[in-house]
Amino acid sequence: MRLHPRHSWTVTPEEAVAIQKRLRAEIVSQPLDLDAVRLVAGVDVSVKENESQAAVVVATYPGFEPVETVLARAPTPFPYVPGLLSFREGPVLEEAFARLQSEPDVFLVDGMGTAHPRRMGIACHMGLWLERPTIGCGKTLLVGRFSDLPEERGAHVPLVHRGETIGAAVRTRARTNPMFISPGHLADIPSAVEMVMRCSPKWRLPEPIRLAHKAAGAFVPGGQASSPAPSS
Template identity: 55%
Template sequence: MQINTKEEDVPVLHEWSVDPTEAIELQKQLAPRVERENRLGEVRHIAGVDIGFEDEGNTTRAVIVVMTYPELEIVDQALHRAPTQMPYIPGLLSFRELPAALEAYAQLTVQPDLIMVDGMGIAHPRRLGIAAHLGLWLDMPTIGVGKSRLCGRYDDVPEEKGGWVPLVDRKETIGAVLRTREKIKPLFISTGHRIDLDTSVDWVMHCLTRYKLPEPTRQADRIASRRTVALRQS
């Protein structure tokens, strides 16, 4: 499957038509290339990415919403539907979901400085969740904002808003378990690419309003879940 991108210089990391064994090997090869330190410049626009499914999973529905910062006002959004390329396999969701997300990204007219993805960054058994994979593909700072744990262990999370504890797997800190609303189930925040963990947590907190999810992924989730309509579709 050929992916159109906004920038012609974005390198193609690999083909998407791979079997599970090949996908796992690609994850192992790509994971060391993820940058876990900040290369984040001035942030004026933040994107949220969310992927849903239609037709009993046969159609992938990818949404990207771009918001201004600090106003958190939507200035661009795009939706792309595509035939689902891979069945649901835990740990390989980026191969199932990213092709459609990249097509949605190609529609944007306002380019983000930072991308938040509904899913994992390095908080993944092979340290290459969907946020890290997308960040590598676009060579952009990305943050994984997961609703549930994929791997790792953690201690009790403080009840107050902003409290967090490390998510640890095989003695390595791979993320933060962050309380974004008092006494509400926490989110799982992890480095995607070109950003560190503390900065990732800070940006999630900066983008909170009165909801559990940061606004970029919350707005993308509303569209991907078919609770509202995107401006442009393809």
């Protein structure tokens, strides 16, 4: 898959913050055409003993049958700093994305989009690399507040930070902790929430991310990543 890199990943935390502030102006918020989606990708990275493995699983939509799984592995290049996840996971994700043979219509990323202090989470950042619609699917709250959320599946309320709606707290499964959903690039909040709900028929995690999470975590540090062949 052709990528569109914007900068080097070899930066200091201070330089990383400046890059996020600069790139924020490039993010496009627009409705995602859900009816045009045929392939959806789940994106996740697992880190063990300072080694990162990225997984991108492309699945049919709405059936969620895997058609391609790509893995990439590399030393983890950046310290854990809240709000700078893309600089920790971006290099290995770039390698995985470059190996993709499929052309997904939308990418669901384990991490934040605009629900980020500088509105530039990893889903936004990698959306610029991909120039495809991306959606951030956070499991834990990074920034913002939300009001009481009903317990039933599909309930959602705005996630607000400094007076700005930056995403939504979404109950993807009844009586479980919410997911924190926000658009990355080429999506908006309503269509991001709807896409995530359509991709979460059974579990708390959207199915594409659940598949990627399983693939990313299945490695022993010190080995080599081996991507399965595309399914026929």
